Amino acid sequence: MTIRNLTGPGIGRPRVQKIPGFYGERLIDGVVLKDITLYADERGFLLEVIRMNDNEMKASNIRQIIASYSYPGVIKGWHLHTKQEDRLVCVKGMVKLVLYDYRHNSPTYRQVNEIFMGERYPRAVFIPPGVFHGVKNIGQEIAVVIGMPSLLYDPDNVDEVRVHPLDNDIIPYNWECRME
Template sequence: MIDGVQVKKLRVIPDERGRLMEILRADDGMFKGFGQVYMTTAYPGVVKGWHYHKKQYDNMAVVKGMMKIVLYDSRENSPTRGEVNVFFAGEYNPVLLHIPPFVYHGFKCVSTEEAIVINTPTEVYNYGEPDEFRVHPHNNDIPYNWDREDG
């Protein structure tokens, strides 16, 4: 696992009225602070990536559909430099991914319906000077191919 990345298995509590799932709590060991909460989606087969942050930690949970979330560690002094992690997150695997600064990340919707991600980053989005640094999803130096792997 990439140094600093944490995975929290989320507990779904269903009853006859519906279900409840806690995602991130202030008493979780991975909680570093609160910036904002936002939702983003992807349509089936769409890749959103790659990007990283210099200050912000992301805390991502897929609450509808399924996503393949991929992380790449390009940090110079990291013991896991060059490592790629792949996570399948969503309705069939409810997890929270804690992603540290300088770790590239992206996701691809692998369900047959639009997938919804809830992110609770540690920083407020700064529209004038975003802490977001992007590279092309396919044409880059990251050793990962977004194609589906059958086998």
């Protein structure tokens, strides 16, 4: 069978995961992506979320640990911190974490990363200040994301910039599932 001249809408080169569960040209500068080992036996399983001596994840800077629950299909984002570092781990369900580098002096300025993580792919992600991030629950049940920020939440001085997840002129990203 000969295939010729395949052009037109919807035809193109497929995206390739050079890093499993990750789409992007390269990892955004300063972001750390770490697979987490899941220990399982007949009693259940254990996930070591983070060790406080993990220098790569700057774990010693953690000031608070929060749990964010989201319903299937819900998008929580976009938000950016100017001073705060974030560390995220999805411990229930599956999510798509999307990052957008908004740091004008960064070598990966305007780079987009998609990271898939959760029960089926346990991993931790370190997000430096200046990188927009958002999470979409891509599973069929409630997803739980553990957040470990470097600053205590202060309602009188919130270190956060928010942008609408679907309607904005800053981040060139479509949250829909890409059918390929």
